[in-house]
Amino acid sequence: xxxxxxxxxxxxxSGRLAEVTRVLGEAGVNIRALSLADTSDFGILRLIVNKTDxxxxxxxxKGFTVNKTDVxxxxxxxxxxxxxxxxxxxxQGKVNVEYMYAFVxxxxxxxxxxxxxxxxxxxxxxxxxxxITILKGERIYNM
Amino acid sequence: xxRNDHMQHTAPGERIWDPTNECMPRQELEMLxxxxxxxxxxxxxxxxxxxxxxxxxxxxxPEDIRTLADLARLPFTTKEDLRxxxxxxxxxxxxxxxxxxxxxxxxxxxxxxxxxxxxxxxxWSELAARFMTAAGVTxxxxxxxxxxxxxxxxxxxxxxxxxxxxxxxxxxxxxxTDKQLMIMQDYRxxxxxxxxxxxxxxxxxxxxxxxxxxxLSLRVGLFGAEPWSEEMRREIENRLGVIATDNYxxxxxxxxxxxxxxxxxxxxxxxxxxxxxxxxxxxxGEVLPPGSVGELVLTSLTKEAFPVIRYRTRDITSLDYAPCxxxxxxxxxxxxxxxxxxxxxxxxxxxxxxxxxxxxFQVEGCEPHYxxxxxxxxxxxxxEVQVEVRESIFFDEMKKQRAFVEMLEKRLLSTLGVGxxxxxxxxxxxxxxxxxxxxxxxxxxx
Numbered sequence: 115x116x117x118x119x120x121x122x123x124x125x126x127x128s129g130r131l132a133e134v135t136r137v138l139g140e141a142g143v144n145i146r147a148l149s150l151a152d153t154s155d156f157g158i159l160r161l162i163v164n165k166t167d168x169x170x171x172x173x174x175x176k177g178f179t180v181n182k183t184d185v186x187x188x189x190x191x192x193x194x195x196x197x198x199x200x201x202x203x204x205x206q207g208k209v210n211v212e213y214m215y216a217f218v219x220x221x222x223x224x225x226x227x228x229x230x231x232x233x234x235x236x237x238x239x240x241x242x243x244x245x246i247t248i249l250k251g252e253r254i255y256n257m
Numbered sequence: 258x259x260r261n262d263h264m265q266h267t268a269p270g271e272r273i274w275d276p277t278n279e280c281m282p283r284q285e286l287e288m289l290x291x292x293x294x295x296x297x298x299x300x301x302x303x304x305x306x307x308x309x310x311x312x313x314x315x316x317x318x319p320e321d322i323r324t325l326a327d328l329a330r331l332p333f334t335t336k337e338d339l340r341x342x343x344x345x346x347x348x349x350x351x352x353x354x355x356x357x358x359x360x361x362x363x364x365x366x367x368x369x370x371x372x373x374x375x376x377x378x379x380x381w382s383e384l385a386a387r388f389m390t391a392a393g394v395t396x397x398x399x400x401x402x403x404x405x406x407x408x409x410x411x412x413x414x415x416x417x418x419x420x421x422x423x424x425x426x427x428x429x430x431x432x433x434t435d436k437q438l439m440i441m442q443d444y445r446x447x448x449x450x451x452x453x454x455x456x457x458x459x460x461x462x463x464x465x466x467x468x469x470x471x472x473l474s475l476r477v478g479l480f481g482a483e484p485w486s487e488e489m490r491r492e493i494e495n496r497l498g499v500i501a502t503d504n505y506x507x508x509x510x511x512x513x514x515x516x517x518x519x520x521x522x523x524x525x526x527x528x529x530x531x532x533x534x535x536x537x538x539x540x541x542g543e544v545l546p547p548g549s550v551g552e553l554v555l556t557s558l559t560k561e562a563f564p565v566i567r568y569r570t571r572d573i574t575s576l577d578y579a580p581c582x583x584x585x586x587x588x589x590x591x592x593x594x595x596x597x598x599x600x601x602x603x604x605x606x607x608x609x610x611x612x613x614x615x616x617x618f619q620v621e622g623c624e625p626h627y628x629x630x631x632x633x634x635x636x637x638x639x640x641e642v643q644v645e646v647r648e649s650i651f652f653d654e655m656k657k658q659r660a661f662v663e664m665l666e667k668r669l670l671s672t673l674g675v676g677x678x679x680x681x682x683x684x685x686x687x688x689x690x691x692x693x694x695x696x697x698x699x700x701x702x703x
Contacts, residue, residue, distance in 0.1 A: 119653070121651070121652075121653035123646045123651050123681070123683060124683070125681075125682055125683045130683075151655040153655070153659070155680050155681065156646075156658075156680075156681050156682075158652075158653060158654075158655060158658065160653055177683065177685040178683065178684075179646045179647060179648055179651045179683065179684060180648070181648055181651055181652075181653060183653045212654050212656070213654065213655075230653065230654070
């Protein structure tokens with residue numbers, strides 16, 4: 115039920131983001147979704163890719179600091195209040211969202227949102243009980 | 258007990274606090290130095306185990322010191338010796354006779370502790386009165402002391418000197434610039450004592466508040482505790498309307514009052530009747546001929562509670578024994594030109610890179626891959642600690658990453674006593690020379 119995400123430390127200086135995408139591209143890694151959190155000094159780039167372990171290895175070999183984290187891919191109805199319905203369920207289940215970002219591709223009629231929770235397993239349980247569809251990793255990597 | 262009644266006026270505008278001792282013919286001075294050196298050697302031999310051990314190792318007894326040239330036979334004292342004998346091991350009198358304790362920052366978290374007997378405090382006041390008189394302070398002045406009062410010796414040394422002269426002392430301490438400026442205007446402070454960078458911070462604040470230097474009564478400024486350039490001197494003089502002089506001292510030797518500039522401003526007169534100076538090659542320890550540039554080594558000649566034999570100051574300078582136009586016969590030391598160790602002076606605070614390394618070592622998952630970048634923005638020193646980010650200290654959540662940075666900054670502040678900005682950098686950022694990282698990048702032009 116979980117999706118693997120890699121996060122990369124990026125110093126705030128020109129060309130570093132391009133270096134990441136170049137290294138990944140040359141290794142034949144395709145980026146499925148991304149989010150960038152930044153301060154004036156540094157950024158944290160989070161990626162979902164089709165080949166997680168290869169991506170991590172190749173970035174590390176180029177001197178980048180890379181970590182792997184579990185996130186959850188949730189199907190969101192593509193209509194007003196679609197995302198809200200999911201956040202209400204999480205709120206009632208007392209699950210905290212650390213961060214979230216949208217997936218580029220749609221899944222049929224629905225949008226896909228990537229969530230990072232403080233307690234991943236509990237969040238999955240709450241969402242499943244609320245009748246929300248969670249997408250499997252294999253599906254996401256190859257969308 | 259004013260000395261003003263027998264004060265001499267030699268060069269125009271030049272006042273000398275203690276002409277007998279400051280203008281003594283060199284031959285007489287050397288006799289006095291030798292007499293006092295013998296006394297000091299005897300004192301440490303009888304009272305300080307660290308010196309007994311050092312003398313024994315060299316096969317020396319106090320009777321071996323017969324001339325001033327024999328000074329070179331004596332062992333050096335280093336900051337490490339003071340650290341190993343923390344806190345009271347280097348004291349040469351029982352604590353009962355110590356009336357004051359001060360300390361300075363140390364290399365490994367523990368400060369070094371120094372003590373003063375009643376006589377030491379009296380001498381300190383006398384010596385501070387000497388350089389403050391040389392800087393132009395008189396009994397008519399209102400002396401505004403904006404050094405921090407506390408364990409640091411700076412504020413107290415100048416406080417005593419000003420009181421000894423008979424000036425009116427405002428023990429303002431540091432910080433709160435607006436209040437400083439208000440008091441300077443309202444109380445008509447005529448002499449300012451602070452770090453040179455703080456003097457410029459005040460000048461900037463004056464510009465912002467629309468205070469013109471003519472609204473102040475400042476006449477002279479005595480600046481120290483950190484390195485400063487001739488350009489800074491000119492700027493301070495222009496912006497505050499003062500005659501700015503430099504002075505030198507270090508708490509291990511006494512505090513301010515080791516040396517100070519006169520109105521000629523061609524070097525700082527070392528009070529050689531109380532401190533015997535040498536210039537050595539910092540690598541070999543060899544004494545260098547007069548005029549050479551090297552590390553200043555000082556032997557205290559009158560200190561009772563905390564005498565030091567050949568203390569390695571680590572300050573690089575040179576000595577000029579030529580007579581000065583002011584009438585003093587005391588040798589002059591040049592403004593310090595650097596350090597023979599890795600100590601940094603940031604906002605007047607002594608900082609050693611090893612202190613930062615220790616803070617990093619204590620943080621779990623933190624490897625000591627770091628670089629210090631020191632700069633001067635406006636007139637304020639800045640310290641940036643760049644830390645290479647490894648997996649163990651890298652989080653995908655910004656909240657955690659920022660909390661980590663804040664935790665490091667807090668620990669650095671409490672260890673160093675001066676604020677540092679922590680900047681996380683990629684693992685390959687810090688340049689390495691033959692496997693050894695270059696730890697310090699000082700961009701200040703001093």
